[in-house]
Amino acid sequence: MTTLEQTKIRFWGGLRTIGGTIVTVEYKDSRVVFDFGLKYDPSTNFFDGQLKLRTTSIVKDYLRLGMIPKIDGLYSEQDLAGEEGVVPAELDKRETAVIISHIHLDHIGAMGTIAPEIPVYLTSDSLKLYRALDTVGEGVPGNRNYQSCDYEQSFNVGEITITPIPVDHDTLGACAFHIQTPDGSILYSGDLRLHGKYPERIEQMIEKAKERSFDVLIMEGTTLNSVEVHREPLVPSKELPENLLTETLIPSKMVSVLEEANGIGCFNIYNRNIDRLEGILEAGKNSKRTVVFEPETAYLVSSFLPESEFAIFLSSGTKEEMKNGKLLEWKKALFERYETLDAVQINESPSRYFMQNSYEHTMEIFDLNVENGVYIHSNGVPLGDFDPSYQNLKNFLKRIGIDHVLVGTSGHAIPNHLQYILDELDPDFLIPLHSFHPERLIPRRGRQVLPEYGVTYVLKNHELTIQ
Ligand SMILES: [Zn+2]
Ligand SMILES: [Zn+2]
Incomplete structure (x- = not known):
């Protein structure tokens, strides 16, 4: 051999x-x-x-x-x-x-x-x-x-x-x-x-x-x-501990957070979790708020949850792209099919919306009326304290005066x-x-x-x- x-x-x-x-x-x-x-x-x-x-x-x-x-x-x-x-x-x-x-x-x-x-x-x-x-x-x-x-x-x-x-x-x-x-x-x-x-x-x-x-x-x-933290051996169990939020329970948890806020609801997610996108849509529906996605996530929702109803956020940057004729084809097709909303339109009635805000687009919050609003952090980056950007996000949200609430669960x-x-x-x-x-x-x-x-x-x- x-x-x-x-x-x-x-x-x-x-x-x-x-x-x-x-x-x-x-x-x-x-x-x-x-x-x-x-x-x-x-x-x-x-x-x-x-x-x-x-x-x-x-x-x-x-x-x-x-x-x-x-x-x-x-x-x-x-x-x-x-x-x-x-x-x-x-x-x-x-x-x-x-x-x-x-x-x-x-x-x-x-x-x-x-x-x-x-x-x-x-x-x-x-x-x-x-x-x-x-x-x-x-x-x-x-x-x-x-x-x-x-x-x-x-x-x-x-x-x-x-x-x-x-x-x-x-x-x-x-x-x-x-x-x-x-x-x-x-x-x-x-x-x-x-x-x-x-x-x-x-x-x-x-x-x-x-x-x-x-x-x-x-x-x-x-x-x-x-x-050092847990000396006990692991106990084999498939029970769901009461304090563990499941993917299925996330929408209702979000609804209860949104119902307490009288202003805008923002969310930060990791958009390749299609189950979470579905949960966001469900939370929007059950809190009677229109879900507004950023164009990239809107594209994923239109591809994987094609029956869904939602709007797309038009940032000042996207408007600029439109004005200069630089809008990419996939965005163009998307904007023809779905309603688009800019910050001015959202500010007319912030409590009617549940709107995506990814970390990289944090600055967009400056254009929004965030009075009595809530920022729901749902496993989008930065994920936690181990990421130096996490403190940065917390500082930003504190400065702008919007509550930071965690509603997420691990994969x-x-x-x-x-x-x-x-x-x-x-x-x-x-x-x-x-x-x-x-x-x-x-x-x-x-x-x-x-x-x-x-x-x-x-x-x-x-x-x-x-x-
Ligand atoms: Zn992994
Ligand atoms: Zn993984």
């Missing part, structure tokens, strides 16, 4: 960070890479909003900043432009494919850097959403084609078989992957939660994964806190739910990652493996060992 005839697993990112998970699974001349995002940490991010990305040398620059790993056979010769220590895709004889569990930036942020001849697979829901985001200028750097795959439809990369299984997460199209080689199989959870709109998807994923059987579970643990399972999902899956080998404290996730029967970078793990005859 040569060492080639084994399944080799290597970890390149995301072991002790939130996101930036990059894992390779290799069997003979076949290789699968999942996911391909950038780690999420606004306080240490090189691109702080001021530093500009050079679109002419993204791969080289990202490699030098350590934002993407030096993986052979993944980047094109042209993009590497002589960068040493990495074999270009053109010179690598392996058959490689990249598979993406969902389209959050910590999972897709660097997918545009991959050589054009290497297929990058997204579920068809993810791809549809990605294309819409790309249209409105919210795609990732780099320009390439993407391939689609479908839930429960297995496909092959050489001798490796991949099956996407849907999960619930706070973005459309999220999936887990079942990855099978002749040596055994791996289940990669992607990001998931049990308090979303579709908890049954998690139960079904557990069932489907067990039907297919697997040896190694690679699972996210975003919500795990340090042992990640709470610790007890993680333990429940893990216990139900009951793997022989567990590799927790996408977490600051992966060691807290302990399987009830199988072995916990906390991998290291630069080490090759071998799956042979359904056993996981270090090479």
Whole structure:
């Protein structure tokens, strides 16, 4: 037996960070890479909003900043432009494919850097959403084609078989992957939660994964806190604690906040959460307020919730674009179809509106009458204290005199739910990652493996060992 005839697993990112998970699974001349995002940490991010990305040398620059790993056979010769220590895709004889569990930036942020001849697979829901985001200028750097795959439809990369299984997460199209080689199989959870709109998807994923059987579970643990804070072992439970706001309860919570305000309602969301967009529309309807979206989000709503009624905000910047004939085609089409409102019109009766205000458009609030108004922060950036921009937003809202109210919920399972999902899956080998404290996730029967970078793990005859 040569060492080639084994399944080799290597970890390149995301072991002790939130996101930036990059894992390779290799069997003979076949290789699968999942996911391909950038780690999420606004306080240490090189691109702080001021530093500009050079679109002419993204791969080289990202490699030098350590934002993407030096993986052979993944980047094109042209993009590497002589960068040493990495074999270009053109010179690598392996058959490689990249598979993406969902389209959050910590999972897709660097997918545009991959050589054009290497297929990058997204579920068809993810791809549809990605294309819409790309249209409105919210795609990732780099320009390439993407391939689609479908839930429960297995496909092959050489001798490796991949099956996407849907999960619930706070973005459309999220999936887990079942990855099978002749040596055994791996289940990669992607990001998931049990308090979303579709908890049954998690139960079904557990069932489907067990039907297919697997040896190694690679699972996210975003919500795990340090042992100093919580010394108790995690209790496996799928109960929803009373203080946990579910995706389904968000609209009614927003309605009660809006009913207390006699002025305008503003909201800040992450627009690729289509369930949340639906929730916003529901909150608008039940509080008898017209929902006003920024054009980019309006485009997503018109694509994914086409029956909805809403208006589009005309900022002074957009009006300028119209005046100068610089309005982009997608905006033009949108403005023909939906009602548009500017600040003057909204100020005639602010309490009739529930209006989007993204962090980057915070200055638009200056044009609005915010007396007795409320700013509902619902998981839009900046997400929290760990982001230096968060204090900036708080200062701004305080200065302008509008109440800042948090009504949101995470896309990640709470610790007890993680333990429940893990216990139900009951793997022989567990590799927790996408977490600051992966060691807290302990399987009830199988072995916990906390991998290291630069080490090759071998799956042979359904056993996981270090090479
Ligand atoms: Zn993530
Ligand atoms: Zn995610």
